[in-house]
Amino acid sequence: xxxKFKAALIQMSMSPDPAAxxxxxxxxxxxxxxxxxxxxxxxxLFRSPYFCQKEDPxxxxxxxPIPGPSTDSIGKLAAKLGLVVIVPVFERRAAGVYHNSVxxxxxxxxxxxxxxxxxxxxxxxxxxxxxxxxxDLGFKAVDTQVGRVGVLICWDQWYPEAARIAALRGADILxxxxxxxxxxxxxxxxxxAQLDAWQTVQRGHAIAxxxxxxxxxxxxxxxxxxxxxxxxxxxxxxxxxxxxxxxxGASESAESILYGTVDLDRIEDVRRHWPFLRDRRIDAxxxxxCRFLDQQQDSKES
Numbered sequence: 405x406x407x408k409f410k411a412a413l414i415q416m417s418m419s420p421d422p423a424a425x426x427x428x429x430x431x432x433x434x435x436x437x438x439x440x441x442x443x444x445x446x447x448x449l450f451r452s453p454y455f456c457q458k459e460d461p462x463x464x465x466x467x468x469p470i471p472g473p474s475t476d477s478i479g480k481l482a483a484k485l486g487l488v489v490i491v492p493v494f495e496r497r498a499a500g501v502y503h504n505s506v507x508x509x510x511x512x513x514x515x516x517x518x519x520x521x522x523x524x525x526x527x528x529x530x531x532x533x534x535x536x537x538x539x540d541l542g543f544k545a546v547d548t549q550v551g552r553v554g555v556l557i558c559w560d561q562w563y564p565e566a567a568r569i570a571a572l573r574g575a576d577i578l579x580x581x582x583x584x585x586x587x588x589x590x591x592x593x594x595x596x597a598q599l600d601a602w603q604t605v606q607r608g609h610a611i612a613x614x615x616x617x618x619x620x621x622x623x624x625x626x627x628x629x630x631x632x633x634x635x636x637x638x639x640x641x642x643x644x645x646x647x648x649x650x651x652x653g654a655s656e657s658a659e660s661i662l663y664g665t666v667d668l669d670r671i672e673d674v675r676r677h678w679p680f681l682r683d684r685r686i687d688a689x690x691x692x693x694c695r696f697l698d699q700q701q702d703s704k705e706s
Contacts (some may be wrong), residue, residue, distance in 0.1 A: 407669060409550040411616075412436035412444040413662040415641040415654045417624035422451045426474065430481055437485040442511070442550040443476055445490035447622040448558050448581040452494070454635060455629050459534045467496035470518055475507045483513030488548045490555060490620075492581045495520070497537070504536045506555045506581060508546045517546030521557040522566065529587065529635055532559075535682065545575035551666065554578040554615075561606055561619065564690065571613035572681075577666050578609065582621040583639035599638055599656075607648035610683065614646045614675040616666050623657055646674040672678065 414432045418425050429446050436444040449455075450476060455463045474493050482489045488511050495505035495644025504521040520539030524532045543566050544578060545554045556574030560566045561580050570578055584602065586595045602619075604659040621641045642653040643664035652662040675681065691697050 406442065406550055408665055408667050409442035410663055410665050411618055411643060412439065412441035412602060413618050413620045413641045413643060413652070413654070414444060414446050414666075415621060415623060415639055416447060416659045417637075418447075418450060418453050418622060418626070420453060425451050426477060430478070432661060433478070433481060433487060433489060434485065436663075437487045437590070439661065439663055441487065441663060443488040443490070443548065443553070444619045445581060445618060446492055447620050448492045448583040449494055450492055450581075450622070453626045453628060454534055454583045454622070454637070455628070456532045456628070457529050457632070457635060459531050464496075464502060464535070467494045467502050469497070470495050470507050471515060475509060475605050477513055479509050479513040479515070482509045482511060482554040486511045488516075488550050488553075490553075490579050490581060492557070494535075501537050502535055503539060503559055504532065506538075506557060506579075508548060508553065508555060508633075511549040516548055517544060517548075517555075519555045519557070521560060523559045523563055525559045529632070543573070545570055545573040551576045551668065556580050558582045558584060561597065561602065564609065564612065565611035567613055567615075567617075571615050575615060576668060576671060577616035577618060578613075580617070580619045582619055582641075583637065584621060586647060587634040588625070588633050588636050591636065591656065595638075599703045603640065603650075604643065606642075607644050607650070610644040610646055611648040611678075612680055614671055614678065614680065616628060616646060616664075616671075617644045618642075618664075621654075623659060639659075646671050647678075 489509040495503040508517045510516040522539040526533040554570030623639040639656040651664040
C-alpha cells in the first residue's frame with residue numbers, strides 16, 4: 405500500500421454498441437496508466453447507454469456475470485498496465501436476479517472485490533427497480549495495491565450512511581461511478597440547483613469522513629427510442645480532498661480524464677484537526693436504523 409497514488413476519473417459518452425464502449429474504455433485506461441495513474445474509475449454501466457430510461461425485458465440481455473466478459477478483458481489489461489480499475493457491471497447473478505454492480509480489479513488483474521448497489525432509485529427516466537435487485541454485500545472497502553478503496557454507485561451518493569460505513573471500514577477514497585443528468589425540459593429552471601446539490605452532498609461526505617471522494621459521470625444526451633425526452637448527462641466529474649476541496653473537475657459535456665493525487669498523510673493531518681470519527685456518539689444513534697421516527701415513537705423512547 406502506497407502513501408500517495410494518482411487516481412484517474414474517466415468521463416466518457418456511450419454508444420449503443422457494447423463492444424465499442426469496451427474498446428473506448430480500454431483506450432482511456434491505457435491513457436490513464438500513461439498519465440501516471442495507479443487507479444482508474446469508469447462511469448456507471450459504461451458498456452451501454454443508460455437503458456433504465458424505459459422498462460424493456462429484452463434489455464436484460466445486456467447483463468453479464470462476474471467474472472465475465474468485462475472483468476476478464478479489463479483484468480488482462482489491468483495486469484499489463486499495472487493499474488487498479490473500478491469496473492461497473494450490469495451483473496447477471498442468476499436468471500431473474502440482476503444487480504447494478506462494480507468489480508474492483510487489482511493491478512495484477514484479479515477481482516479484489518465486488519460491490520452491488522444498495523440504494524435503487526425509481527423515478528421518471530430512472531426505472532432501476534425494474535432491472536436491479538438491491539445489493540446484499542453491504543458497504544465495504546477493498547484492499548488494492550495502491551490503497552484501500554470504497555466503492556458506491558450513483559444513487560448511493562445521497563446517503564451519508566453509505567459513505568460513513570465505507571469510511572469506518574478504512575476506505576481512503578470513495579469512488580462513485582455515476583449516470584446522472586438533467587431532464588432537458590427542467591434544466592433551465594432547476595439544473596443549476598440540482599448540480600450544486602449533487603456536488604455539495606458528496607463534498608460533505610469527504611469532509612464528514614476525512615476521505616477523498618471521486619465522482620465519475622458520463623456525458624451526452626441519451627434519448628432511447630420511445631422513452632421520451634431523454635437525459636442530458638451533466639458530466640462534472642470531480643475529485644475532492646478530505647476537506648471537500650475540489651482538486652480536479654470536468655466540464656458538463658466534454659469527454660476527459662481527470663487526474664488527482666490521493667495522499668494518505670493528508671487524511672491523517674485532516675483527521676487530527678477535525679476528529680469527527682473520534683467524537684461520534686455511537687451510544688446515541690439507535691434511531692438511525694429506523695425508517696422514520698414519528699412523535700409517538702419519540703415519546704415512548706423518552
